[in-house]
Amino acid sequence: MSFEVILRAGLATGTILIFASLGEILAERSGVMNLGVEGMMLIGAMAAFKVAFTTQNAWLGLLAGILAGGILSLAHGVVTIHFQADQTVSGLSLTFLGTGLALVLGEGLTGKNAAILPSLDIPLLSSIPWFGRIFFTDFNILVYLGYILVPLTWFYIHKTRPGMHLKAVGEKPSAADTLGINVYRLRYIYTFIGGCMAGLAGAAISIAISPGWYSSLTTSGQGWIAIALVIFAHWNPFPAALGGYFFGMLRRFTLDLQGPMTFLGMRNPFFYDHNLVFFLQMTPFILTIIALVWGSSTARRKRRGAPAALGVPYIRGERGL
Amino acid sequence: MKKKIIMFVCFLLILSIGLVGCGETAPEEEEGTEVDCRAETTAESVGSYQVPAPIEGCYNVAFVYVGPHDDGGWSQSHDVGRLYVEENLEGVHTAYVENVAEGADSEQVTRSLARKGFDVIFTTSFGFMDSSEIVANEFPDVDIIHVSGYKANGENFGNLMGAMENIKYLAGMLAGSRAMMDGNPKLGYMATFPIPEELRLGNAFALGVEETCPECTIDVRFINTWHDPILEQEGAESLFSAGAQVVMTGADTPAPAIAAPEGKWGITYDYYGNCTLDTCLTSMYWNWGPEYAKIVEGSREGTWKGGWQYFDGDTGALGLYGFMEGEELMPGVAELPEEDLQMVRDILDQMLAGEFTRFDVFSGPIVDNQGNVILEEGESLEQLDLDGFKEFGSECETCMYWWNENITAELPDL
Numbered sequence: 240m241s242f243e244v245i246l247r248a249g250l251a252t253g254t255i256l257i258f259a260s261l262g263e264i265l266a267e268r269s270g271v272m273n274l275g276v277e278g279m280m281l282i283g284a285m286a287a288f289k290v291a292f293t294t295q296n297a298w299l300g301l302l303a304g305i306l307a308g309g310i311l312s313l314a315h316g317v318v319t320i321h322f323q324a325d326q327t328v329s330g331l332s333l334t335f336l337g338t339g340l341a342l343v344l345g346e347g348l349t350g351k352n353a354a355i356l357p358s359l360d361i362p363l364l365s366s367i368p369w370f371g372r373i374f375f376t377d378f379n380i381l382v383y384l385g386y387i388l389v390p391l392t393w394f395y396i397h398k399t400r401p402g403m404h405l406k407a408v409g410e411k412p413s414a415a416d417t418l419g420i421n422v423y424r425l426r427y428i429y430t431f432i433g434g435c436m437a438g439l440a441g442a443a444i445s446i447a448i449s450p451g452w453y454s455s456l457t458t459s460g461q462g463w464i465a466i467a468l469v470i471f472a473h474w475n476p477f478p479a480a481l482g483g484y485f486f487g488m489l490r491r492f493t494l495d496l497q498g499p500m501t502f503l504g505m506r507n508p509f510f511y512d513h514n515l516v517f518f519l520q521m522t523p524f525i526l527t528i529i530a531l532v533w534g535s536s537t538a539r540r541k542r543r544g545a546p547a548a549l550g551v552p553y554i555r556g557e558r559g560l
Numbered sequence: 561m562k563k564k565i566i567m568f569v570c571f572l573l574i575l576s577i578g579l580v581g582c583g584e585t586a587p588e589e590e591e592g593t594e595v596d597c598r599a600e601t602t603a604e605s606v607g608s609y610q611v612p613a614p615i616e617g618c619y620n621v622a623f624v625y626v627g628p629h630d631d632g633g634w635s636q637s638h639d640v641g642r643l644y645v646e647e648n649l650e651g652v653h654t655a656y657v658e659n660v661a662e663g664a665d666s667e668q669v670t671r672s673l674a675r676k677g678f679d680v681i682f683t684t685s686f687g688f689m690d691s692s693e694i695v696a697n698e699f700p701d702v703d704i705i706h707v708s709g710y711k712a713n714g715e716n717f718g719n720l721m722g723a724m725e726n727i728k729y730l731a732g733m734l735a736g737s738r739a740m741m742d743g744n745p746k747l748g749y750m751a752t753f754p755i756p757e758e759l760r761l762g763n764a765f766a767l768g769v770e771e772t773c774p775e776c777t778i779d780v781r782f783i784n785t786w787h788d789p790i791l792e793q794e795g796a797e798s799l800f801s802a803g804a805q806v807v808m809t810g811a812d813t814p815a816p817a818i819a820a821p822e823g824k825w826g827i828t829y830d831y832y833g834n835c836t837l838d839t840c841l842t843s844m845y846w847n848w849g850p851e852y853a854k855i856v857e858g859s860r861e862g863t864w865k866g867g868w869q870y871f872d873g874d875t876g877a878l879g880l881y882g883f884m885e886g887e888e889l890m891p892g893v894a895e896l897p898e899e900d901l902q903m904v905r906d907i908l909d910q911m912l913a914g915e916f917t918r919f920d921v922f923s924g925p926i927v928d929n930q931g932n933v934i935l936e937e938g939e940s941l942e943q944l945d946l947d948g949f950k951e952f953g954s955e956c957e958t959c960m961y962w963w964n965e966n967i968t969a970e971l972p973d974l
Contacts, residue, residue, distance in 0.1 A: 240802065241801075244801045248794070248797065248798075248801075252794070346630070347630060349628065349630045349631055349632045349636075350630065350631075350632030350636075350814070350831075350833065350834055350836070352836060352837065444790070449789070449790045449793045449794075449818075450818060451789055451793075451813070451818060453631070453632075453789035453790070453813065454628050454631075454659075456787065456788055456789055456790070457789070457790070459788060459790055459791075490791075490794060491794060491797075491798065494781050494783070494794060494795050494798035495798050495801075495802065497780070497781050497782065497969075498779060498781070498798070498802045510969070510970060511970045511972060512970075512972035513754065513780075513782045513969075513972070514754070514972060516782060516784070517784060520784065
C-alpha cells in the first residue's frame, strides 16, 4: 500500500464529486437549490454511455451526457423559477424522474463496451519530479479538467462581474432586479449550468473513470454526497475540491488497507480482521451526515456562506428577498 | 418571453427523449390461434414492483431477481436460464420481477406471484431464503425453488446451488499459468463477504493456482457487497496496484477485466457473455437453463420434491468461458503454454464426465497459511466441510474457515 497510489485514486474518483459539487455551488449561489443532482448525474451517465456506445465516439458521448443533465435541470428550472414551486420537493422529484428515465432509456446497455475518454500525460508538467508523476501522469482527461474548473469557478464567482451578478441574484434578488439584472434569466442559466455539470459528473463515471452502465448503481448515491459537500464547503469551490478528493481517497484507502501486514510500522489490524473495514467504509457517509447537520444549523443561524435567497422563489414586485 | 422559454424547454425535453430513445425496437408479437405462452402479460403494481400475470392454459414459471435482469452477471445468468426454459419447454410461460430488495419486499413479491397463480417460482438471491420459505408454506400448490440457500421443506420448497469451486479451480490454473508466463507471481482475489461460499471459492482458486504456479501468492480484498460495479472496479484496482498480475472476482460484474491495466488480466464471474474485453482471461459462469428445465418438468409432472440440490460439473450447468463447446479461447489464454491448457481441458472433460468433482478439488495434501494441515494425502473434505462454520451451527469437522497456504490474508477469530 502506498500513499501515492491512494492519492492518485482519490484524485480520479474525487473528480466525479467535484464536477457535481461545482455545478451545485453555481446553482445554489443563484438561489436555486437543486436536490436532483443524483438524477441528473444518472441521466448524464446513461446518455454519455449510450451515445459513446452507439457512435463509438467518446467526445459525442461527453457532449450528450452534459446536455442530458442540463436539459433535465431545466424541468426543475421551469417548476421552481417560473412557477415558483417549492425547490426541495421539485428537486427530490427530479431525482426520481432522472433515475426513472435513465433506467428505462438505459435498458440493454449493461455489459456493453463504449468508447472511453483518453488518459494522458500533461507535457512538461508531468516531468516535474514526484509532483508531476502524482498529479499530471496517466490520468483521464476529465481529471485535468477538474483541476482547471475548480480555480476557474472560484475566480468567476469572486472576481468577475457576471460572478457578482450571480451572487447578487442569490443574496438579494430584488436589489439585483432594481439594478437591471434579469433574475429569472440568470437563475435559469445557472440551473442549466448546474445540470450540465451534474451530467458531466455522470459522464465522468460512465465513459471515463469507472466506465460502464450499471443502472442506478452507476452513481450509487454520489449525487447526495456532492450536495453535502456543497454545504460542507460553504458554497466555495476550493473546500469542495478538497472534500471531493478526500472522499475519493477514503474510498480507496478502505480497500488498500486490507493488503499490508504492517501499517506505519505497526501491526495492521485491518489485515488481521477485515471486518473492521466495515467501519472505515462508513466514514464517507458518517462525515456526510455530520457535514449536513453541522452545515445546516450554522448556515441557518449565522448565514455564513449560504446565499440568503437560497430556496426562496423570486416573485417580481413582491416584498421580501 | 416566458412562454418562449417554456416552449423551448419542452422542445428540448421532447427532443432529448426522442433522440436517446432511437434505436429501440418494439418486441415482435407472435401470432397463434392457440394459447401463446410466450406472450407478454400485463403487470400490476405491488409496492414499487411490477408483478406480471400468468397465462391461463400454460404452465407458469416466475423468477425473482435481486438485480436488473441485464446486470451482466448473476441475475442475467438466471435470465438466460429463464429464456432457455421458455424456448425448450412446450406450453410454459415465464416471467420475472427484477431489482427486488431482500427481506420484506421479496416476501410481498413472491406472495403476489403465488396468489396470481404461478405454478413454479424461482427466487435467486441468498437473502430471499426466509421469505421463500414463508410463502411456500402458505401456498402448498406452488413449488418454490430458492437458489444459493440451505433451507427446504421436503415438499414444495427446495434449494438449488452448484459446485462453482470446480470452475474456480480451473480458472486458478489459467491464472497461475498466466502469472508464470508474465513473470509476476502475484495474484488477487476480490471476495465479497467472509462466508463459507466465498472462502471455498477462493481456496479452490488458490489450489488451482498451485498446480501451475507453485510460487504464486494471492492477495485478498473484501468489498462487502455482491453487486456494486463501481466499488468492484476500485477493489480490482486496489489489487492491481498492490502488484497482482491476474485478479479473480467473487462479485457480479466484469470489473477486474475493466480495471486491468495493459498487460494485466481479469477473470470474470457468473455470466458467459461478460468476458468481452481483451484483458479478460475467462469467465466462470453458470448455465442454469438445463437445471431449471428439469425442475419445471418435474414440477409439471408432479415428480419434483423440494429438497437440497447441489449439482456438480457433470450436469453441464457450470462453464469455463473459452473451453466449452462452440467457444473460442480469449487471446490472453490462447498464448499460454499448451501443456497447461491441455491440463485444464483434461480436468474439464473429467468434470463433465463426472469423474472429477468438488471433492477432488478439495483433496489432500492441503496446508493452510497458518501451517495447519487441513488434509493429509489421500483425504478429501466432506460436503459439510465445504459449506459451514462450526460457530454457525454446522456439524462440519474441518470447516471452511481457513485460507490455503498461498493466500496472503488472515481470518479473524469467529
